[in-house]
Amino acid sequence: MSALLRIEQAALVRGGRLLFEGLDLMLVAGEAAHVTGPNGSGKSSLMRMVAGLLRPSAGRIERAAVALCDNGLALDRELPLGRALHFWGGPRLAEALTAFDLDRLTEVPVRLLSTGQAQRARLARLMAGGARLWLLDEAHGGLDRDGVARLDAAIAQHRGDGGAVLAASHVPLAGHWRELAL
Amino acid sequence: MRLAAREVRRALAGAAWLPVAFFLLVATIVPFAVGPDAQLLSRIGGGALWIAALTAALLPIERLVEPDRADGTLDQLAMAGVPEEIVGAAKIAGHWLTFGPLLLAAAVPGSAMVGLDGPALGRCLVALAIGTPALAALAVAVAALTAGLPRAGALAGLLLVPLAVPLLIFGAAASGADGGAALKLEAAVALLIVAGAPFVTGAAIRAARS
Numbered sequence: 001m002s003a004l005l006r007i008e009q010a011a012l013v014r015g016g017r018l019l020f021e022g023l024d025l026m027l028v029a030g031e032a033a034h035v036t037g038p039n040g041s042g043k044s045s046l047m048r049m050v051a052g053l054l055r056p057s058a059g060r061i062e063r064a065a066v067a068l069c070d071n072g073l074a075l076d077r078e079l080p081l082g083r084a085l086h087f088w089g090g091p092r093l094a095e096a097l098t099a100f101d102l103d104r105l106t107e108v109p110v111r112l113l114s115t116g117q118a119q120r121a122r123l124a125r126l127m128a129g130g131a132r133l134w135l136l137d138e139a140h141g142g143l144d145r146d147g148v149a150r151l152d153a154a155i156a157q158h159r160g161d162g163g164a165v166l167a168a169s170h171v172p173l174a175g176h177w178r179e180l181a182l
Numbered sequence: 183m184r185l186a187a188r189e190v191r192r193a194l195a196g197a198a199w200l201p202v203a204f205f206l207l208v209a210t211i212v213p214f215a216v217g218p219d220a221q222l223l224s225r226i227g228g229g230a231l232w233i234a235a236l237t238a239a240l241l242p243i244e245r246l247v248e249p250d251r252a253d254g255t256l257d258q259l260a261m262a263g264v265p266e267e268i269v270g271a272a273k274i275a276g277h278w279l280t281f282g283p284l285l286l287a288a289a290v291p292g293s294a295m296v297g298l299d300g301p302a303l304g305r306c307l308v309a310l311a312i313g314t315p316a317l318a319a320l321a322v323a324v325a326a327l328t329a330g331l332p333r334a335g336a337l338a339g340l341l342l343v344p345l346a347v348p349l350l351i352f353g354a355a356a357s358g359a360d361g362g363a364a365l366k367l368e369a370a371v372a373l374l375i376v377a378g379a380p381f382v383t384g385a386a387i388r389a390a391r392s
Contacts, residue, residue: 014392048391051261053260054391072257073253073254076188078192125258
């Protein structure tokens with residue numbers, strides 16, 4: 001089976017500082033890796049590099065279609081949540097709304113969402129896009145117990161469906177993850 | 183198309199009327215500043231309207247690109263495979279739609295304030311109609327260049343005004359009598375700006391990520 005993500009000897013320099021070098025990582029369908037490391041160790045930069053938003057200073061990256069959930073909301077604040085998410089569309093939008101319990105919030109303007117609700121919206125956008133590789137940057141932050149359970153279930157389902165996940169998180173994650181310490 | 187429509191919707195939900203109100207305000211203070219001499223006013227009126235249009239173009243700069251950069255919209259668009267140049271072009275089109283026509287409409291009462299007669303108003307409207315797409319394109323490009331920087335608003339003004347000088351020269355000249363040649367030069371300058379701005383915007387959006 002071909003890899004959904006293959007990082008070979010990647011290095012990243014930001015602001016004159018070497019964040020990591022010689023990084024190798026391969027994820028095939030169903031696999032997931034948990035990136036750990038202290039604040040400022042380059043977890044978010046790694047995510048952005050895999051997403052294609054930052055160019056590696058050295059090494060190479062091959063990957064499947066990717067979706068990133070970081071702290072950017074990227075939803076129009078004045079629109080109702082349903083329409084704001086609809087802008088990004090995606091084949092699994094209806095399913096994603098249900099998976100993160102957002103069905104009853106579709107008429108609520110984005111600017112009125114709470115921290116946890118906004119996090120569910122980010123995750124719904126990630127899921128809706130139908131990308132096979134998920135990048136989760138502190139995706140558990142702000143979620144209540146129900147939200148965490150829903151995210152863990154969504155991750156398990158995504159892996160079961162042949163997807164892969166790369167997650168940076170300070171909290172332990174449910175299920176089996178490969179550890180990648182930066 | 184959907185991106186441009188989104189820009190229009192966001193501008194209308196926000197303060198699309200603000201640059202136009204500012205334009206009228208500047209046009210209104212001209213007679214107060216230079217006195218009520220009708221002949222003098224009608225001679226400088228075209229140029230005064232252009233200065234008003236240029237300052238009005240500065241007002242919306244901070245909301246054109248920075249909010250989308252800050253909340254990750256530009257990143258998500260990149261991951262959705264939309265080239266940054268297309269984002270720039272859509273922003274320019276969307277911004278002009280909420281800026282150009284309103285400004286042209288405001289130029290009619292504005293020209294009365296600075297004492298332009300009918301034919302002069304017509305020339306001025308043609309020159310502004312050609313110039314406003316370039317002003318919108320410059321505003322988006324400068325907004326992308328300054329997005330995320332401290333004091334971006336002031337910096338954007340310092341950047342935009344010099345870049346708009348050729349447009350201002352030919353545009354103001356085209357608004358006066360015998361402006362045929364100036365109008366062609368204005369159109370050439372405007373075309374250059376409108377054609378180049380999406381690429382400047384795209385490069386600036388990419389550069390802001392690293």
